[in-house]
Every structure is written in structure tokens, then in C-alpha cells.
Amino acid sequence: MEGVDHLAHERNKAQFDVAVMKAVWAGSRDAYELFHRFSRLVANDPEMFIPAIKAQATEEQQKQWLPLANKMKIIGSYTQTELGHGSNVRGLETTATFDPKTDEFVLNSPTLTATKWWPGGLGKIATHALAHARLIIDDKDYGVHGFLVQLRSLDDHLTLPGITIGDIGMKYGSGAYNTMDNGSLIFDHVRIPRNQMLMRLSQVTREGKYVPSNVPRQLSYGTMVYVRQKIVFDASIALSRAVCISTRYSAVRRQFGSHNGSPETQVIDYKTQQARLFPLLASAYAIRFVSEWLNSFYKDLLQRLEAKDFSTLPEAHACTAGLKSITTSVAADGIEECRKLCGGHGYLTSSGLPELSAVYIPACTYEGDNVVMLLQVARYLMKTISQLKSGNKPVGTTAYLGRAEQLMQYHSDVLRAEDWLKPNVVVEAFEARAARMSMACAQNLSKFNNPEDGFQELSADLVEAATAHCQLIIVSKFIEKLQQDIPGKGVKEQLGVLRSIYALFLLHKHIGDFLSTDCITPKQGYLANEQLRSLYSQVRPNAIALVDAFNYTDHFLSSVLGRYDGNVYPKLYEEAWKDPLNDTSIPDGFHEYVQPMLKQPLHHGRL
Numbered sequence: 001m002e003g004v005d006h007l008a009h010e011r012n013k014a015q016f017d018v019a020v021m022k023a024v025w026a027g028s029r030d031a032y033e034l035f036h037r038f039s040r041l042v043a044n045d046p047e048m049f050i051p052a053i054k055a056q057a058t059e060e061q062q063k064q065w066l067p068l069a070n071k072m073k074i075i076g077s078y079t080q081t082e083l084g085h086g087s088n089v090r091g092l093e094t095t096a097t098f099d100p101k102t103d104e105f106v107l108n109s110p111t112l113t114a115t116k117w118w119p120g121g122l123g124k125i126a127t128h129a130l131a132h133a134r135l136i137i138d139d140k141d142y143g144v145h146g147f148l149v150q151l152r153s154l155d156d157h158l159t160l161p162g163i164t165i166g167d168i169g170m171k172y173g174s175g176a177y178n179t180m181d182n183g184s185l186i187f188d189h190v191r192i193p194r195n196q197m198l199m200r201l202s203q204v205t206r207e208g209k210y211v212p213s214n215v216p217r218q219l220s221y222g223t224m225v226y227v228r229q230k231i232v233f234d235a236s237i238a239l240s241r242a243v244c245i246s247t248r249y250s251a252v253r254r255q256f257g258s259h260n261g262s263p264e265t266q267v268i269d270y271k272t273q274q275a276r277l278f279p280l281l282a283s284a285y286a287i288r289f290v291s292e293w294l295n296s297f298y299k300d301l302l303q304r305l306e307a308k309d310f311s312t313l314p315e316a317h318a319c320t321a322g323l324k325s326i327t328t329s330v331a332a333d334g335i336e337e338c339r340k341l342c343g344g345h346g347y348l349t350s351s352g353l354p355e356l357s358a359v360y361i362p363a364c365t366y367e368g369d370n371v372v373m374l375l376q377v378a379r380y381l382m383k384t385i386s387q388l389k390s391g392n393k394p395v396g397t398t399a400y401l402g403r404a405e406q407l408m409q410y411h412s413d414v415l416r417a418e419d420w421l422k423p424n425v426v427v428e429a430f431e432a433r434a435a436r437m438s439m440a441c442a443q444n445l446s447k448f449n450n451p452e453d454g455f456q457e458l459s460a461d462l463v464e465a466a467t468a469h470c471q472l473i474i475v476s477k478f479i480e481k482l483q484q485d486i487p488g489k490g491v492k493e494q495l496g497v498l499r500s501i502y503a504l505f506l507l508h509k510h511i512g513d514f515l516s517t518d519c520i521t522p523k524q525g526y527l528a529n530e531q532l533r534s535l536y537s538q539v540r541p542n543a544i545a546l547v548d549a550f551n552y553t554d555h556f557l558s559s560v561l562g563r564y565d566g567n568v569y570p571k572l573y574e575e576a577w578k579d580p581l582n583d584t585s586i587p588d589g590f591h592e593y594v595q596p597m598l599k600q601p602l603h604h605g606r607l
């Protein structure tokens, strides 16, 4: 019935202050503010074009271009990836050749694979590209740099001479990502003034002299680092949306279990449903808190860079790359799991889940393929370990590697299931697992004469070690979050339950790592799983309140299964009747194609 809260009985079970939990979830960033930025991003991508100008342009160039971009007088596309190269930025083929006679760069796409391919906004709407091209001076290749290139007339939006642009076509499913005009671009000797090379980091003089950057060349990758840390926040939103839908529906849906006319069982009360759903609920909170930490770490990096302090740049790269990889994989897989948790109705477009999945899953690829990103983390871990011998004391997220010797002797002292509720017990186990996996890789790498050959040969193990490292970061940041002063009845206790679920679910899922590195015994692994089951029972009465705390409107969720009032069945039916197919009783084509078959005379008793 309209106006009735079919989930009121669930909301009344909450054992914590939901208003405070809403504030904890919203944290320091207004999700809706970012949503509006994101929705503008899906239509365009000022989220990259503008930061890239800020990161790579001189003050003078910023004064010229930022006002135009901020006021949407020009629409920019971050144009880096090509048909032949995406992950390997240093392999990009587009060229920008300096012509000293005219003080210009000539942009050209020398091969088909040099075609720019995928950049958002490029296909139909962007008027300008921040094009990444190989700087060529006097036949010498100085590597990939950024160039501002006008693509279309600001009068009639037609493409300019030498510019061939198109949309790359439909993408995965009918998802909303098809509202994004990811495009292709071929340059045919397009001339731009020398001052349209972004010259904050390195310069080309009027005489054609290359002035190399006096800061780490990787700062030219800064925009990718910026977006990766935002993508971690986005992962918490995408996953929490799916978890909200599937949790509310799991409380509404009843199946089996009726005795003597009693109501059937709510599927949220099945232990298998809880074992699939509650770790995702915990993961949404875990990713949110690590995204808050990562954002503050990134802001600290920016301040340091202003002061030419590059000390945390390697760690910032490793953390943004690794956490982007882990959190987008968890979110993408989690959204699909949430669809399955909703049974058949989860496959309906009106559930909101197919669309959410179709739009979200490229996050595992864009801004850095997730495996390539974890390999970057692995490089950082191996380098950190190699420097231990020279007395280098790791700090920050790799500080535990400074205690590697001690961690190699670690054995969990868990005796009872409840011992796994102690944060220090959990962190020690995760540190030991991560340290032993990385140390084992380093040990194996040392057997190779050529470190690069070794890295390639061991890359699958290195990815697993990098994953263990990133999961340790997320567990640690969840624990640190709860060391903060969090007011409100029952709020910290509930977050503590979610923190333990997150950690023990990971331990259970990766039990092979913990056993093969001899960090814990099978019995201790068994006790962790026992504790996990008990934790699910503690979350159960709070599940609806915990997803209410995401504070998403029905409009934002756009899901008949995830409605706040739980009034699912009437709305499912109502939504179905909006389908144009139901405008008529007899479907188009029936009379032409189906009826003749039905009217066919029987021959010898057979059609």
C-alpha cells in the first residue's frame, strides 16, 4: 500500500543512532556533490581535462585556458589512450614534431594504431583535446608530453582541417555509458603554436631546445593519480548502492519456511544470504573509510609537491594504483553478487542493478587496468624490500616491512573465536601474510640474473602479494577509523562489527595465503569462520538501518527492489506496465508472422 513503510519492523530493530551513522558515512565529502560532478563527467570529462591543465600547464597557460574550461567556453577531452596503446603510456605513437621555422608543433598520427581511441567526450562534444604525443625535435624523441589542440570550430562545431573524429560505437550492454561519446581521433599534420605544449614540467624554447623537467617525470602522470583516488571513493558509492538495493529486497523477499500458515522466511534470514550479503555491506563501509584516508593522503601529497617535496610520491602512486584496483574489483564483483542476491527480479532493468553494473564495470579497466596497477604496487614493494638491506626504514603503508624479520617468526596466538575480534590480532595476521608473500617474491626474484625476467615470470605471485598489501591497508584504515571519536548510541559498536566482518571475511576468502605462509593454523582459521557466523547474527537486526545510513533517495537508487518503503511487488508490476510492449495486447508482427503459422492446416496429424 502507498505510504506504508513495509520495512518499519526492520528499522525498529536498529541498535544504533542512524542519524550519526549517516554523518559518519557522508564523512568529509558530500557524495551528492560528487555525484553531480560525476554525472557531468559522464557527459563530458572536465574531471580530467581541467586537473591535467592545472598539473601540467604553466601559470600563464592556466590563466589562458582554465577560465575557458571552467566556464565551458571550451569542452576538453583527456586524450591519451590510442588504438594500440592504453596501459603502456610510454608506447604511445602520436607525434608532436617541433617546426622551428614557424614556432609550431605538428601533430600527426603516423599509424592506424596511433589513432586516439576511448577518450571521453572526444567523439561528438569536445572542442579541445589535451593530447598526449611523443615530442620530436630534430628527429630526437623526447617521450610523451601533453599538448592542447583545438579539434572543432567554436562557431559551427565542425572539425578543423587535419582532424578526423568519430565515436567508437556502442559499448557493453545498453548501459548508460553509451551516453558517453568515447571517441577516436586521427591527426593529419595539424599545426599548433609552441605555447600549446603544456610546459610546467618541461619546456621547448623558441630555438627548439628541450629543457627537461627538474622534477620527477612521473608528475606528468599526476592526473591519473588524482582520478584513481577519486575512483576509490566512487567504488564505495557504487557498491553501497547495490548493497542498499539487495539488503532492502532481502528483507522484503520471503521464500519457503511457512509452517501452519505462518509467513514464509525472509531470505535475509538465510545464513547463505547473510554470508554473501553482509561482507559486501562491510566492504562498502571499508572502502568508504579507506577512500577518506586516501583523499587526505593525496591532499598531503599535493602540499608536499608544492614545496618540491617528492618523498611521498612513490607511496602515493602505489596506494592510488593499488586501492583503485582492489576497490573497483570488489565493487564490480559485488554489484553482480547483489544482482544474484535478488534472484530473478535482480535481472530486471527496474531493479536498477543491471544498469549499475553495466556503467560501473569499466572501472576495473579505465584509469589503469587493475592487473597493471597491482604490478605497479608490486614494483614498489620489491623496491622497498631491496632497500631494507641498505638500512632504509620503510614508513607509512609499508612500515610493517621494516619488521619483516619479526613478522617472519609470527604465529597467531588466537585460542578462542572471540580473539579474532581484537584489532591488533587481526592486523598482525594481515601484516604477517602480506610481509611473507612479498618476502617470498623478493627471495624468488633474487634467483634470476635478469630482474625484469624474474618480475615477468613471477608476476602472478607478485599480483597476489600486492593484493595482500592493499587489503592490509584497507583493514588498517578501518581500524584507525574506529580509533577516532565517533559519537552516537551503538554507532562505534556496529562499525566494529562491520570492521571484523570485513577482515574475517577476507581471511576466510584468502585462507590459503594465511595457511601456506604459516601465519595461522587450520584451527585458528576455523575459529575465524565461527566468529564470522556469529558476527552475521549481530549485523542482522541492524542491516536495514546500516543501508539507510547511506542516505540514498529512491530517485538516486532508481530501483523498485531498493525502495525505502519496501513496497516492491505493486511497484514491480506497475513498472512492468510502463513497458511499451504492454501498450497493446497483440504484439506487432503477430498477424504477419505468427498467425499464419497457427492457421496452417495439420498434415497427417502433424504441423
Ligand SMILES: CCCCCCCCCCCCCCCCCCCC(=O)SCCNC(=O)CCNC(=O)[C@H](O)C(C)(C)COP(=O)(O)OP(=O)(O)OC[C@H]1O[C@@H](n2cnc3c(N)ncnc32)[C@H](O)[C@@H]1OP(=O)(O)O
Pocket (backbone or CB within 6 Å): 031, 032, 034, 035, 036, 037, 038, 041, 048, 078, 080, 081, 086, 087, 088, 089, 090, 120, 218, 219, 221, 222, 224, 225, 227, 230, 231, 233, 234, 237, 313, 314, 317, 365, 366, 367, 368, 369, 372, 376, 379, 380, 383
Ligand atoms: C552519490 C554519488 C556520488 C558519485 C561519486 C563520483 C565520484 C567522482 C568520480 C569518480 C569516478 C571517475 C570516473 C572516471 C571516468 C573514466 C575516466 C577514464 C580515463 C582514462 O582511462 S585516462 C587514461 C588512463 N590510462 C592509464 O591509467 C594508463 C596506465 N598506465 C600508466 O599509468 C603507466 O603506463 C604505468 C603503468 C604506470 C607505467 O608507466 P611507465 O612510465 O612505463 O613507468 P614504469 O612502470 O617504467 O615505472 C617507472 C617509475 O615511475 C614510477 N611511476 C609510474 N607511474 C607513476 C605515477 N603515476 N606517479 C608516480 N610514480 C610513478 C614507478 O613506480 C617507477 O618508479 P621506480 O622507483 O620503480 O623507478
Ligand SMILES: Cc1cc2nc3c(=O)[nH]c(=O)nc-3n(C[C@H](O)[C@H](O)[C@H](O)COP(=O)(O)OP(=O)(O)OC[C@H]3O[C@@H](n4cnc5c(N)ncnc54)[C@H](O)[C@@H]3O)c2cc1C
Pocket (backbone or CB within 6 Å): 045, 078, 079, 080, 081, 084, 085, 086, 087, 088, 117, 118, 119, 120, 177, 182, 362, 365, 366, 367, 368, 369, 370, 371, 372, 375, 459
Ligand atoms: C569506459 C572507458 C573510458 C575510458 N576513458 C578514457 C579517457 O577518457 N581517456 C583516455 O585516454 N583513455 C580512456 N580509456 C582507456 C583506458 O584508460 C584504457 O583502456 C586502460 O588504461 C587499459 O589500457 P588498455 O586498453 O591498453 O588495456 P591493455 O593493457 O591492452 O590490457 C589488456 C590485457 O593485457 C594485460 N596487460 C597489459 N600489460 C600488462 C603487463 N605489463 N603485465 C601483465 N598484463 C598486462 C591487462 O592486464 C589486460 O588483461 C577509457 C576506457 C574505458 C573502458
